[in-house]
Amino acid sequence: MVLEVLNSVHYNVTSMVSEVAPVASIAIMLLTGFLLLVWNYKNISSISGPGYFLGIGPLISYCRFLWMGNGSACNYYNKTYGEFVRVWIYGEETLIISKSSSVFHVMKHNHYTSRFGSKLGLQCIGMHEKGIIFNNNPVLWKAVRTYFMKALSGPSLVRMVTVCADSITKHLDRLEEVRNELGYVDVLTLMRCIMLDTSNKLFLGIPLDERAIVVKIQGYFDAWQALLLKPDIFFKISWLCRKYEKSVKELKDEMEILVEKKRRRIFIAEKLEDSMDFATELILAEKRGDLTRENVNQCVLEMLIAAPDTMSVSVFFMLLLIAKHPQVEEAIMKEIQTVVGERDIRIDDIQKLKVVENFIYESMRYQPVVDLVMRKALEDDVIDGYPVKKGTNIILNIGRMHRLEFFPKPNEFTLENFAKNVPYRYFQPFGFGPRACAGKYIAMVMMKVTLVTLLRRFHVQTLQGQWVENMQKKNDLSLHPDETSDLLGMIFIPRNSDKCLDH
Secondary structure, eight states: OHHHHHHHHHHHHHHHHHHHHHHHHHHHHHHHHHHHHHHHHTTOOSSBSOOOTTTHHHHHHHHHHHHHOHHHHHHHHHHHHOSEEEEEETTEEEEEEOOHHHHHHHHHOGGGOBOOOOHHHHHHHTOTTSSSSSOOOHHHHHHHHHHHHHHTSTHHHHHHHHHHHHHHHHHHHTGGGGBOTTSOBOHHHHHHHHHHHHHHHHHTOOOOOHHHHHHHHHHHHHHHHHHTTOOGGGGGSHHHHHHHHHHHHHHHHHHHHHHHHHHHHHHHOSOGGGGOSHHHHHHHHHHHTSSOHHHHHHHHHHHHHHIIIIIHHHHHHHHHHHHHOHHHHHHHHHHHHHHTTTSOOOGGGGGGOHHHHHHHHHHHHHSOSOOEEEEEOSSOEEETTEEEOTTOEEEEEHHHHTTTSSOSSTTSOOGGGGSSOOOTTTOOSSOOSTTSOTTHHHHHHHHHHHHHHHHHHEEEEOSTTOOTTTSOEEESSSEEEOTTOSOOOBEEEETTSHHHHTO
């Protein structure tokens, strides 16, 4: 009897275990799900974007930036999730914004004057808390910005017209130096040499080897673009960094030599007023103890690379668009003849060149070079109803914004898009507010002078139907053509030749 009772109890316990097991499994799964929910709760956001999910989301979004490049990754996320997106870059919350009202808000407020980027990367290229372009220390940035603003306005605007026109004429007279064996002009090299020569004469005034420094500027820019968002571990592996460090050192060493020559020239000058320019102002600030020697060298470097780095590519894209749109070229040439005629261009012509100005604006809207602005929130804020915490990284996708709002034909290249005044909140190629591009006015003067001087002498053509739309490009820190292509050359036909008259 006892055994039978025990057996009965044994079998009942077994039955009970088998029945309870599924219930226990469900309970464990529910508990796990609850814990995951709690774990991820702090990451739940009203802002659209990829999910956090135990850190996998941030890892994937960061890898996408490293793999695709800044510009391409931003366009991907805005296209996928909307115009106000939350992602992560090296684990930090980052907002990608292409909505005009939000962009306007960020640009106009002082608590967005800092930039972001890898500290080790910026140290490697010399921009960490030095210079103006990516100086993410607002106090130090304000200190050097004063020198840039003085150099890029007032008398320099007037001098720019003559200096730039003379440089273009000189380089066009030596066009064979940038022609290949087939007679095609290497426009990018031509423009970079012109921009460097002009910037040097205005801001440094020391003879230099243009072609050699242009090559070093390209190496520096490649390093800057490659290192800006790299993780810290990248910089601990010496063989990965070596080529970038070499490129940076080559340009920095060159700049140090040039600035030292400037120091010696200032030292022996009988009248200091005769040597006053951007570099002189910086060197005098160094002597007063206001700037360090390293910061002076970096400021000069950034002033000399700015135009060859971005403006040269902008003008290259403009010439491609002119080659494709003969009616636009005709309108530009008609205005040049009316405003300037056969004489040299003067400063009072600049404001009268409205067709040229609208063409420049439409080119920068349709095919931008710098289509991203990187900022960091210095305090808590609310942007268009979305809470933004102090320390949040922000990328303003200006290039995308310019194709979304206001313009009547946003996806076409047409001067009709600027037939009426465009409110500046919808069009910001240079930014605005406290951290707007310091050189935006002188850049417009430089581009107008370049186009007028070049187009008066040459009609331009592209190779084999190579238009700006079908050209291979890289969209990272800036958008620029793939320079490994063999189709970047252009044909320059003198205006007074029979071949040009046939067109």
